[in-house]
Amino acid sequence: MRISMVSEHASPLATVGGVDAGGQNVHVAELSAALVRRGHDVTVFTRRDSERLHWEQTLPNGVRLVNVDAGPAHAVPKDKLLPYIPAFAEQLANYWTDNPPNIVHGHFWMSGIASIEAVGKLQKQLLPPPVVAETFHALGVVKRRHQGTDDTSPAEREFLEPWVARSVDRVIATCPDEAFELRQLGVNRRRISVAPCGVDVEKFTPEGPARARGKRLRLAVVGRLVPRKGVDIVVSALALLAASGRRDIELLVVGGTSGKDRIASDPEARRLRELADSLGIGSQVIFVGQVPRDEMPELFRSLDAVVCTPWYEPFGIVPLEAMACGVPVIVSAVGGLQESVVDGVTGIHVPPKHPAALADAIAILADDPELRARFGAAGVERTRTRYTWDRVASDTERIYRAMLDHWDQPEADVAASRSRLRRVGEGAR
Ligand code: UDP
Known part of the structure; x- marks a missing residue:
């Protein structure tokens, strides 16, 4: 054709x-x-x-x-x-x-x-x-x-x-x-x-090099830095966890503007920085800026979970990429995320705009490395059987x-x- x-x-x-x-x-x-x-x-x-x-x-x-x-x-x-x-x-x-x-x-x-x-x-x-x-x-x-x-x-x-x-x-x-x-x-x-x-399952794989990381539980939000992606909900959830004594968690914010002035020059990054500081968790939130596509698999492999809690989402490719790399995902139960992420199998669904529910979900994954591994393996399986681009092209x-x-x-x-x-x-x- x-x-x-x-x-x-x-x-x-x-x-x-x-x-x-x-x-x-x-x-x-x-x-x-x-x-x-x-x-x-x-x-x-x-x-x-x-x-x-x-x-x-x-x-x-x-x-x-x-x-x-x-x-x-x-x-x-x-x-x-x-x-x-x-x-x-x-x-x-x-x-x-x-x-x-x-x-x-x-x-x-x-x-x-x-x-x-x-x-x-x-x-x-x-x-x-x-x-x-x-x-x-x-x-x-x-x-x-x-x-x-x-x-x-x-x-x-x-x-x-x-x-x-x-x-x-x-x-x-x-x-x-x-x-x-x-x-x-x-x-x-x-x-x-x-x-x-x-998702490209040849590039987004669980095996391969991973970005260096420390000992804290490492979460990330990945995507265009716009308010509807709900990154502020994740920051608020981290603050709730910190208030209950859990400060051993870091959040990478991936996307938005790159370079030295990436926070000053980006209104959404500035807003999130101010929110994190005002909630006393500034040191737990790291603004990574835009990451080139070919470095994304390395980044995913360094994570314990990906959080994706938008207000709404037509489809959402990021959770697929995370799952393909064997990373469990926490998603708001909206749009295409309800379909691509299987609740209790490849990740956890939470209601949108709900920091308390998100904090509970993060705590469940934080406390259970075996569950993370099980969700991760199921995510790899699901993306390889249902979401390869060759399969999408054939559909x-x-x-x-x-x-x-x-x-x-x-x-x-x-x-x-x-x-x-x-x-x-x-x-x-
Ligand atoms: N992405 C990237 N580098 C970044 C941030 C995002 O390569 O710094 C990619 C991400 O891996 C995904 C896409 O941008 O492939 C975002 O797609 P998604 O469907 O999740 O969100 P949308 O942009 O459609 O709202």
Whole structure:
């Protein structure tokens, strides 16, 4: 299949862990690479956000990357990208006129708009036109529910995102919880499929070098440093444990800004630092900053547990990475985390925004190295059987094929009705 992945703000080449680069970049990069391994021709389209980037390049893994000129050739926050989407769609349509794909797969709502618009422009030129799938990665309606007026998404998202959901041929949700939300937006059940995110189980393994560490129980939160990731809940839980005499625990905060001024220059890091200091546990919270992707397995292997307690989470790749490295996870029971982490088997579920429940869960793991080892081993098993990118790519391929078969249907119908007519004609003679 000739597959075009459209990912307007999330390039597979971006450094992840900042405010706008995280799971979506990893997802697009790894899914595309896995589809190439399965013999497909995959091109990723993203916005050119640096003068240094060429228009088109082929990555070492065989994925073609097109850096589309739409808006300024420098970083623009994703919530300010909507005005450049028409130009992005125009460029897509031009490219596809000469190189038509069978499948267009949009990632994030604005890529959905660009994909629908570009395919619309080609409708008459390309027959059959490419089919359009969409993975939202996050839904504005959920974001708004949790973030209220702090949500910086453009106002148009409220009606454009449901429009995308109802206009594409298929929406690929990453978990059943997201599928439910899509149903509430009026998307027909038959046009929703579920394919989860994955993890590279060749790189994220329990065996291999680990970062140096001391004797304290070592926990980490990993990800973009934004309030909805709930790192303050973890700090508060540590303070509760400290108050009950447990100070033998350290928390690594991985992600956010790197460099010497990583706390001063990052408002969320500053807020968390102040919180930890005010609760008297400043020395237990260590701001590591952004860690390059290829150093993440080493970091995971040095941990006793990963804590992931966001307010909401469309999927959450970090717990998969931790599990693949044999590390138990404590997660809030929200979104995709309810599915990927099995409570009492690969980790512990806690209610979101609940420091006391989280403190109890941390204490359970802290006191029981055997339980940690058992959860860790089960996590390795679960990720290797269910969440490899090859498995996710095969699920996705099946969804693409079903979409293409559906498109072939009218032609099959025409052929069937023609032969019926012929028989009727022959009978009449
Ligand atoms: N990540 C990283 N370095 C960092 C922080 C995060 O490589 O310093 C990676 C992390 O390993 C994971 C991704 O960023 O692959 C975060 O994905 P997730 O789905 O957990 O969160 P999202 O960014 O989608 O909210």
